[in-house]
Amino acid sequence: MSLDVASLAHSMRDRLPPKHDAGWTLGISRPEAMAEPAxxxxxxxxxxxxxxxxDEGDEARSLHVILEGSVMLSKLLPDGRRQIIELLGPGDVFGLCINRLSDVTAETVLPSRIVVYDRAVAESSPSLQRLVADRMKAQICALHDHAMLLGRKNAVERVATFLMRLVPNRGGQGCAGPLAAGKADQAQVHVTLTRQEIADYLGLTLETVSRAFSLLKxxxxxxxxxxxxxxxxxxxxxxxxTGSH
Amino acid sequence: MSLDVASLAHSMRDRLPPKHDAGWTLGISRPEAMAEPAxxxxxxxxxxxxxxxxDEGDEARSLHVILEGSVMLSKLLPDGRRQIIELLGPGDVFGLCINRLSDVTAETVLPSRIVVYDRAVAESSPSLQRLVADRMKAQICALHDHAMLLGRKNAVERVATFLMRLVPNRGGQGCAGPLAAGKADQAQVHVTLTRQEIADYLGLTLETVSRAFSLLKxxxxxxxxxxxxxxxxxxxxxxxxTGSH
DNA sequence: CGGGATGTTGAATATGATCAATGAGCGTGG
DNA sequence: CCACGCTCATTGATCATATTCAACATCCCG
Structure with missing residues (x-):
């Protein structure tokens, strides 16, 4: 079954920015729509x-692959505090856990197309295994960056980092030190999350996020x-x- | 090659606590030493x-598997702020990245035995691939928990969570609500990290960590x-x- | 046009960071 | 063996940043 999926994953990976490519495509149009594996x-x-x-705690034995759209993973504390853990985009995977229970809630941010493979199917397909391994590596890198953000960056740095990641092909290798002066270097990004969601993602309150936006403006x-x-x-x-450069 | 590695990984996984098993064995003696794959x-x-x-930025094409000891992964910002990202133990893997460059610094916490496989070798071995996939899933869960800690927990909750994870078989499923009263429920843990390292792991300063310890004492x-x-x-x-219960 | 959700801004407060002094533990060398 | 110096930890006082509480503005949809 499905050399489709493997080749798909590879071609995607090659098109994505070299780093931070675990789902940082929120609101960025991706004209090359992914072919849908039949x-x-x-x-x-x-x-x-x-x-x-x-939902957090749900039985989660199956592999979810995002074809189109975007998905956020979040966790709740008993008293209601929420943390949005990951923002995922096309090509990213979720729903697999070492035990049978999901450790996170998954919900769409944008209208999304998702393929769900049964766990047994996913584990018997080398091409799917390959896709999963590659994607997990990328997601681990993204989680590493995010841990740095949550543990050590201040409010403005967090918001700036968030916005940078919405700019395609930037923030990773692309931006090597101060750019040659005089170069017009504009970008337009579409922020699909509410201030509350951004706050939950960045470990802040919505007021602090709003203030950071206002300050940068x-x-x-x-x-x-x-x-x-x-x-x-x-x-x-x-x-x-962003504090990273 | 190496049904050793695969069976090893499976037997280990079965012995480990069901959740939070990505390296939370710091300072816990593990009498059943792992057999070394030849x-x-x-x-x-x-x-x-x-x-x-x-080092962060080093060429990192090879798969590292921890046999014994423990390893911490950390990142630095240009101005010197440090975040310790993950604490790994026997069975955990590191050193693989989607690009060829390591996104983190890896250093031992305890005296450690580590096997290093060439990337090509690792990718051609189904049993190693299997080990890597399982471990990455566990590490992703641990990173999810840690993101919640860094984004939403206060200083005492962070320190309490850190200590709980040093207690084997607790903090995950084991501790279901308030325990039956009158039950002696002691534990002895050995903290191998300095206060500064704990602080860098928990996104705090060493003074704040010290105060949290003092308060709990x-x-x-x-x-x-x-x-x-x-x-x-x-x-x-x-x-x-810990804020989680 | 009106109402609910979302976002902005201000003032007071709290939590953790910073700066600084002191103390405990440990290895080295007189 | 003790004194010295080093690292690591504790504690206190002050300060900065983000949170909280609150009022108001804006946007969108019916």
């Missing part, structure tokens, strides 16, 4: 935005009318605000 | 404590003379301090 034993989900796929690093369409005047200037 | 194309490292294995939750030998009077009481 496999039996695979359920297909076609979901609207903000739809729960899996006041400093001329960002411009926006509607809260969700942000223009980054100078990408490298924003990059300087 | 494979060509595998380099063996025998390292003292606090030895750097791999003053409340009678902990007792210790030397800083590194901690007695937990009532494990469930400590568990209550």
């Amino acid at each position: 496999e039996k034993a695979a359920r297909h989900l076609d979901l609207p935005a903000r739809q729960t796929i899996l 006041r400093q001329g690093v960002l411009a926006y009318g509607r809260h969700d369409d942000v223009t980054i005047g100078n990408v490298c200037r924003l990059c300087q605000c | 494979e060509k194309a595998a380099r063996h490292l025998d390292l003292p404590a606090r030895q750097t294995i791999l 003053r409340q009678g939750v902990l007792a210790y003379g030397r800083h590194d030998d901690v007695t937990i009077g009532n494990v469930c009481r400590l568990c209550q301090c």
Whole structure:
């Protein structure tokens, strides 16, 4: 079954930015739509935005692969504090856990197409295994970066990092030190998360996120009318605000 | 090659606690020492404590498997802020990255025995692939938990969570709500990290970590003379301090 | 046009960071 | 063996940053 999936994964991987490629495609249009593998034993989900796929604690024996859209993974503490753990995009996988219970809640951010493979099927397919291994490596790297953000960065650095990751092909290798002066370096990003969701992702409150946006706007690093369409005047200037460069 | 590795990995997995099993064995003696797979194309490292294995940015094409001891993965920001990302133990893997460069620094915490497989070798061995996939799943779960800790928990909750994870078979499923009263529920843990390292792991300063320890001691939750030998009077009481229960 | 959800801004507060002094443990060498 | 110096930990006082509480503004949808 399915050399489809493997080749798919490889071609995707090659197109993605070299680092931070674990789902950082939120709101970025991806014109090359992924071909859909036609496999039996695979359920297909076609979901609207903000739809729960899996709850923390649910039985989770199957492999979910995102074909289109984006999914967020989150966890709750008993008193209601929430942390959004990962933001995933096309090619990313979720739903597998070492025990049979999901450790996170998964819900769509955008309308999404997802393939669900039975655990046994996933484990018997070398090409799927390969896809899963590659994606998990990428997700681990993303989680490493995120741990650094949550543990050591201040509010503005967190928001700047978040925005940088919405800019395709930047923030990883692309931005090597201060860019050659005089180069116009604009970018337009679409922020699909609410301030509350961004806050839950960055380990802040929504007010603090809002203040960080306002500060960056006041400093001329960002411009926006509607809260969700942000223009980054100078990408490298924003990059300087992330604390990573 | 090596049904050794696969069977090894499976037997280990079965012995480990069901959740949080990605390396939470720091300082816990593990009497059943792992058999060492006798494979060509595998380099063996025998390292003292606090030895750097791999630097952030180093070429990292090979798979490292920990046989004995423990390893910490960390990242630095340009201004010197450090975050310890993961603490790994026997059975855990590291050194593989989606690009060819390591995204983290790896160094031993305890004297450690490590096998290093060439990337090509690792990728051609189904049993190693299997080990890697299983371990990565466990590490991803641990990273999810840690993101929750870093993003949403306060200082005492972080320290309590850290200590709970040093108690074998607890903190995961084991501790279901308030334990039956009157049950003696002591545990002795050995803290191998310095306060500074704990701080870098928990996203705090060493002073804050010290204060949290002192507070828990003053409340009678902990007792210790030397800083590194901690007695937990009532494990469930400590568990209550983690914010997770 | 109105109402609910979402976002912004301000003032007071709390939590952890920073700066600083002191103390305990340990290995080395007189 | 003890004194010295080093590292590591504790504790206190002050400060900074993010949180909390609250009022108000804006956007979107019916």
